[in-house]
Amino acid sequence: MTPDLIRAAAGRMAGHVRRTPLLNAPLLDRLAGRQVLVKAECLQLTGSFKARGGWAAVSALDEAARARGVIAYSSGNHAQGVALAAARHGAPCVIVMPSDAPAVKIANTRAYGAEVVLYDRATEDRDAIGTALASQRGLTLVKPFDDPQVIAGQGTVGLELAEQAAKAGVARAPVLIPCGGGGLAAGTALALEGTGLRVHTVEPAGFDDTARSLATGARQRNPSATGSICDAILTPAPGELTFPILQRLAGPGYSVTDDEVLQAMALAFAHLRIVLEPGGAVALAAALCRPDLPETVIAVASGGNVDPATFAAALDRPA
Amino acid sequence: MTPDLIRAAAGRMAGHVRRTPLLNAPLLDRLAGRQVLVKAECLQLTGSFKARGGWAAVSALDEAARARGVIAYSSGNHAQGVALAAARHGAPCVIVMPSDAPAVKIANTRAYGAEVVLYDRATEDRDAIGTALASQRGLTLVKPFDDPQVIAGQGTVGLELAEQAAKAGVARAPVLIPCGGGGLAAGTALALEGTGLRVHTVEPAGFDDTARSLATGARQRNPSATGSICDAILTPAPGELTFPILQRLAGPGYSVTDDEVLQAMALAFAHLRIVLEPGGAVALAAALCRPDLPETVIAVASGGNVDPATFAAALDRPA
Structure with a gap:
């Protein structure tokens, strides 16, 4: 850094x-x-x-990675920041959110253009879902802070x-x-x-x-x-x-x-x-x-x- | 204009x-x-x-008028705009407010450094009070819009x-x-x-x-x-x-x-x-x-x- x-x-x-x-x-x-x-x-x-970090991360990807898309785990502000940055860059975006996240946050993340994948906190493993999706589609993970x-x-x-x-x-x-x-x-x-x-x-x-x-x-x-x-x-x-x-x-x-x-x-x-x-x-x-x-x-x-x-x-x- | x-x-x-x-x-x-x-x-x-108009009016006064001070009638935003501008110019400031104005607006106008003169809407004449004060002290009236x-x-x-x-x-x-x-x-x-x-x-x-x-x-x-x-x-x-x-x-x-x-x-x-x-x-x-x-x-x-x-x-x- x-x-x-x-x-x-x-x-x-x-x-x-x-x-x-x-x-x-x-x-x-x-x-x-x-x-x-x-x-x-x-x-x-x-x-x-979070709109800053989302923009910085998505805009730093090479063209091929951007075309494959990004993925993030978040029920809140990071989700929205990444979703908006991806939409503005024309990059596909998947946000993995708990199904009990506030409805308005799910709706807003979708409204920014992201595909929201819901999981059940009690029975499902967020990381397993995200890792599978990322590897199937070649998505780049945007971490909330350690990046x-x-x-x-x-x-x-x-x-x-x-x-x-x-x-x-x-x-x-x-x-x-x-x-x-x-x-x-x-x-x-x-x-x-x-x-x-x-x-x-x-x-x-x-x-x-x-x-x-x-x-x-x-x-x-x-x-x-x-x-x-x-x-x-x-x-x-x-x-x-x-x-x-x-x-x-x-x-x-x-x-x-x-x-x-x-x-x-x-x-x-x-x-x-x-x-x-x-x-x-x-x-x-x-x-x-x-x-x-x-x-x-x-x-x-x-x-x-x-x-x-x-x-x-x-x-x-x-x- | x-x-x-x-x-x-x-x-x-x-x-x-x-x-x-x-x-x-x-x-x-x-x-x-x-x-x-x-x-x-x-x-x-x-x-x-209203902070803009207040500043423009107070800052346009000559030094003698500013030293005598300004007066305004308002129970709201104009009061606060004039009061802040007067305080920052070191000009005395009187705001004539109805006694039934919200307590927070009276308190805020005072907090900006203005002298608040309260009048009873039912029994007192705001203009008479203001005109008397202005002439006694040589205050300049700052009107809310027609200036x-x-x-x-x-x-x-x-x-x-x-x-x-x-x-x-x-x-x-x-x-x-x-x-x-x-x-x-x-x-x-x-x-x-x-x-x-x-x-x-x-x-x-x-x-x-x-x-x-x-x-x-x-x-x-x-x-x-x-x-x-x-x-x-x-x-x-x-x-x-x-x-x-x-x-x-x-x-x-x-x-x-x-x-x-x-x-x-x-x-x-x-x-x-x-x-x-x-x-x-x-x-x-x-x-x-x-x-x-x-x-x-x-x-x-x-x-x-x-x-x-x-x-x-x-x-x-x-x-």
Whole structure:
């Protein structure tokens, strides 16, 4: 992984993937007690930064591989990012999704043009289904984070941030990033290497595998797979490719409670007028709640694919 | 009113008022049956385009007038736009608001640094209070739309749109704009004069004074002052300055139902991940619902200051 790979991905993405704005709000700064700059990746195509990694991976394939197509496992944002990139490249795309995934996510993934193959979580083996399909059709697997092109694609967030922070007069600040497998955090950290902007991962409390891995120097796993509202970032452990990058360039990692996440969603609604999903709001939650941060922080708001009931519950939360 | 005034306002606003993004979403286009480009002014500072007009007006004052301060009547977005601009210019600011305005709007206007003077709608005369204060303190009144500098400030939306549409490869398209007094529509129409982008006002059904005025060639009034969820744009009649501009450069005007507005808010939530207030969503509603529009339309989403209960109700609306 080198910064050149990120710049090359940015070149392939220009005009196809959105440059997202860096937002702020005076009244949010007052509540936080500091200046909070928010990189609004919820405004990205498909509603999350995953459109970047999907585009970078699909656009990096040679013509023959692209014509055979791609496959991904995901019930969420990665599915949509890969599906849109494949459609725009004219590449066949299969997304393997659990049959109990939210109907709207299945419908949206299909609407982006992907062939959705459903499997039963209880009785079927996802990897067996995917491997069989991939070998029958010659599909290329696009992994959600442990893939150099995917990390490079997510790293384009960092290239944009470096420019946007400089324009805002911010030379030094922590960059707080929602972290599941660590693709966004690792890519961004690589893009920001040598600047005054240092990446810190943010995870849900109880699912802080990356924070513990950074603290101990070895990859740690989460004790459970479910139990937080932040579904998009409940990855079991840091990636094999992403963790060494984070170890060299990022941390310490932070964590936030579900209640802090809901509060961040409500404040983003009221003061930034953006829609965040729980997993996309953890970095903003840390920026708003942690007393030990400096007077200016950057938070990446990584996604906004949330069902109406969850969002309404966040707004209904007592202030 | 000349385009020079708009360019001058843009020069004074650079670095202080946000250049808002032009958003789109493939799945929203599919639902609409056309390409819909959304100028997201809900992402503007203070949550609406009114921050532009406020900045343009306050920054145009000479130093002595600025030192004496400004005054505005508003319970909503204009209040916040003027208050923020005044605070950033170090100008004293009085906002005259009805005592039954939503508590959050009063609190936010104060938080931007304005002195809020409350009056009782039933027993007190707003204009008498404002005129007395203005003459005692030498305050300059910043009107919500019938002011050349305010129209010029709102017109900077048009300057940005011309560039953004060109970059998106759109040379000809209707530009749908939420319309109360017509400041945003008139300023934008002036900025777009001579391009292939033509402004059409959009109003709530039953409050389509501008559409009827454009159709009849004379300023018409609305029969009632309340009765739509689109509180931000329920102005009694087109402005004296704004209407002749609209007559020359814009129309015909459109109108949408409250139900179409709620649907547009829900679709903006789901596909663009932005928060729109009802009055800010009328143009998007027209872009999504009207069968008689061409294959590419631009809609300005003019504001996002909405209380959580109203927003949750829009999301809860049957699809």
